[in-house]
Amino acid sequence: MAEIPSTARARPVPPGAAGMPRQLSTRDLVTELARKASQLARKEVELAKSELRADLKTEISMASGLGIAGVCALLTVAMLLVALVLGLAEAGVWSGWLGALIVAAVVLAIGTVAGLVGWARRVRTPLAATRRTLQDDLRFAKERIT
Template sequence: MTSLLADLANETTSLVRKEVELAKAELSEKATEAGKGVASLAIGGAVAFCGLLVLLAALVLVLDTFLPSWAAALVVGVVVLGIGFVMIQSGRKKLSATSLQPTRTIETVKDDARWAKTQISQ
């Protein structure tokens, strides 16, 4: 009986170590995925922003032929702010959808706990 308890303790310790290693690997993988997404968003946003500035200046110049200069700039500014707000909200939703929770590890820990309970009850 004593050797069985010692074996159970050793196996449990080994199992916990492996679960911790799995959790570290899974969290690292998820952090890498999120980091790549953020970098892609930042670089793409900067390039698009440069092009947008040029197009907005052209739009103000076009509207300036129909409206006073201040009104043309105001119209373009308000429209751009609205579009920017929508894009920010979309980006926030995408980032929050990336769960950093180690779901596989949590499930295996639950399975291990069930297994340990059955071993102890036998």
């Protein structure tokens, strides 16, 4: 294998030279470009991780809130509904089974509305900032290449 002459080996970019691209050799420019691209990629990954953590935290918060509200509502409503059905049967308004059926239909409607409201709180576009910056970076790179 042939040895690379010492003049052809990659030289470290001198400090402050990055701001003076006309004074750099092609090899130094490519090295600097690769270094900056690598740095940009690391920053994009950091942004994605940070945004993913924030989105996940929001989703967990939403789910736990809905879960707690659902359990409390279930327990409270169950007792109130039993009382309502027994009251309707006792008053002779409806028979016990018909009262229970009507009350169950009302509870189902309320539960459906609550579920739809909870579903509306989900994260609709995960990693939105990361996607936007990646698109901007891609557009910027395409403009520089052409």
